[in-house]
Amino acid sequence: MKIEDTRLMVIEGVDLLEHLQTPAVMVARGQVRFANSAAKDLLGAHIVGQDVRIAIRDPKAVAAILSETGGTARISGLSTGGSVWEVDCKVLPGGDRIVSLYDLSERVSVAKSHADFVANASHELRTPLANVIGYVETLMNPKAGGNEELRERFLGTIRHEAQRMQALISDLMSLSRIEAVKHEVPSDSVDMVQLAQEVAGEFRSSATIELVVNAEHAVIAGDKGQLLQVLRNLIDNALKYGKADGTVHLSVEVARTGWVLVMVRDEGEGIAPEHLPRVTERFYRADNSRSRAAGGTGLGLSIVKHIVERHRGRFDIDSRPGAGTTASLMLPLREN
Known part of the structure; x- marks a missing residue:
């Protein structure tokens, strides 16, 4: 490819990047040569002209950007303390690099919330279920099952724990139905x-x-x-x-x-x-x-x-x- 064609591609690429809402920068010889408005809002306008290792202070991200073939890296805290971002670097003909930054914070947060929800729901159900199984196994023992007073007390506990599970399942189903129509x-x-x-x-x-x-x-x-x-x-x-x-x-x-x-x-x-x-x-x-x-x-x-x-x-x-x-x-x- 001719040098003129490569330069034209870079100019067209810069013009395209400026219209993207995704933060994007162009890196040449280890320096940030261009940053679109979204990238300046995220990292600051001062990054243009900086060494990329200073503009993005994360070893994994810098390694992906300076790699001969480009690559991706996930980094934390780029915008706020709990934020999660993916840095994606594409190498252009001629060696210049386009680096796009994708905010994964909401996706990661939702995934964590779902995982926590499942873990908590499982724990809340596991405890009363373990109690029910334990008391039933005890009642299956002829000595315990033949004691009327003990039997009544254990059956009362089993009923209480079963009702607790029933209430929890009812609330889980209710919450699921509410979330299904929350945008209506x-x-x-x-x-x-x-x-x-x-x-x-x-x-x-x-x-x-x-x-x-x-x-x-x-x-x-x-x-x-x-x-x-x-x-x-x-x-x-x-x-x-x-x-x-x-x-x-x-x-x-x-x-x-x-x-x-x-x-x-x-x-x-x-x-x-x-x-x-x-x-x-x-x-x-x-x-x-x-x-x-x-x-x-x-x-x-x-x-x-x-x-x-x-x-x-x-x-x-x-x-x-x-x-x-x-x-x-x-x-x-x-x-x-």
């Missing part, structure tokens, strides 16, 4: 005042529920089944972790800004500040032993958060040790 905006008309009255009525036979509303109606575009699940989960949590025989406070407030605020407050011990940022994570528990004893699966607040986000709303948990916990959600009112 609900369109049915749902009156949050009416819904709150309905749910409060369900619990009043076994608990003290105080309901306060400031309007006759609060109609939103929503999925009634999912919103019922939200209120039931929040009231159930308030009863589990609130003060024994305490009151659960449920309120629905219509604001002039076009939003409806729904709050569920308990009178329990509250949650320590260090736990608050993580309470909506799947399987996260501020108090493992207390949550399991109360029958919690560790998925309730995660389900609530997903449903509220699907309704284009906001969900928040506010709590102080000794002062109870308040769960609040804001949902946009339906326009007339």
Whole structure:
């Protein structure tokens, strides 16, 4: 290939790179000769003219870039502390190199979340299953199985653990269904005042529920089944972790800004500040032993958060040790 043809290819390549949203640089004789706007935003405009070993301070990436045949390398922390990037180097005729940088952070994060989710779900199921198997094997022993008192106690434990697994599987399936439709905006008309009255009525036979509303109606575009699940989960949590025989406070407030605020407050011990940022994570528990004893699966607040986000709303948990916990959600009112 003639030198003029090679130069023309380089010029055309530079013009093409400038229009890419992917960060890309051109390296010649170990120096960065050109960087498109995306690369300058990522690495800084000062990299043009720098030695590539200074512009990209990663031995694996530099080795791939300076290799005679080019190559790829995965590096961490190029943009932010937890970011993951792939550096891909292609060698052009004449020896110049085009280096593209691909942000894999979201893909890696999603893959890690899925792996963690499977591991946590497996662990949560494995523990009660192991208990069930252990107690069943004990009951199969004629000596233990013939003891009526021991038999009743063991069967009660088996039933409890089976119900725990059943609740966990139910929540896992619920979370899966919610995620499957999370991009579909609900369109049915749902009156949050009416819904709150309905749910409060369900619990009043076994608990003290105080309901306060400031309007006759609060109609939103929503999925009634999912919103019922939200209120039931929040009231159930308030009863589990609130003060024994305490009151659960449920309120629905219509604001002039076009939003409806729904709050569920308990009178329990509250949650320590260090736990608050993580309470909506799947399987996260501020108090493992207390949550399991109360029958919690560790998925309730995660389900609530997903449903509220699907309704284009906001969900928040506010709590102080000794002062109870308040769960609040804001949902946009339906326009007339």
